[in-house]
Structures are given as C-alpha cells and as structure tokens.
Amino acid sequence: MATGGRRGAAEDGALAGGVSAPSQAKVARRAGAGPLTFTRLKWTSFFHSCVYLGLIVCAVAGFAGPTLVLGWTHGILWIGMSLACIAAVRQRVIPLRVGVAVAVLGGLGPFIGSYEFVREQRRRAAGASTRPAEPSAKPPR
Secondary structure, X not given: OOOOOOOOOOOOOHHHHHHHOOOHHHHHHHOOOOOOOHHHXXXXXXXXHHHHHHHHHHHHHOOHHHHXXXXXXXXHHHHHHHHHHXXXXXXXXXXXXXXXXXXXXXXXXXXXXXXXXXXXXHHHHHHHHHOOOOOOOOOOX
C-alpha cells in the first residue's frame, strides 16, 4: 500500500526550465519545420489516392497479384497517414477537418483527404492574398 503524504517540490533543473518555456524543437514542430509539413502530407495523400485508384482498377480487372500488393500498400499508407495527421493536428500543422478527412474517411476513399488538402491550400492562399499589409485603424467617431 502507498505511504501517506505528499512528495516535496522538484528541484530546479533542466526539466523545470523546459516546463515553463517551450523548447526550440517544440516551436519548430508547431511551425511545421519538422517532418510533418503541410506540403509533405498533401503529396503523401495524393500518392495514397493514386495507390487506391490503382487498387480499384486492378480489382475490377481481376488482377489478383497487383490487387494484393496495392491493397496492403493502401492499408499501410492509411494507418501511417492517420497517425501522421493526428500528430499534425496536435502540432497545428493541419486543421482538424483535414485530419478527420484523412484518418476517418481515408480508409474508405483517400480522395476525400486529398480534396481537403487542396481545399485547405486554397483557403490559405486566399487568406494570404486578402490580408491587408498593415492593420487598419478604426475610423474616428
């Protein structure tokens, strides 16, 4: 059984400093500077859609060997993309909507995830082009 009482306060050290201020690595990951960038995830999603299209074509045509290989490739890509997109949502590299489209709907058809990546890229481009150079001041009353 556990002994009663509380533990004392932790001494100041490397952990205490890391708790109060985010490390450079965490800041870089949030900015998308690590392996999980929007562009890498987008192109991986496009590749996944191509694999899935090949799977459908081979399955309809009755090619057993390529269907097996493409089926396994699709399954592994879906699991990998799901985990990567969940991490990317947590790091704020992609919005939740894109993450859900890839992780939840990607097993049935990765085209939805690719579409959401294109949609998000267009939204970001539109937001960057319509953003004013300087914040406008409120007119005097």
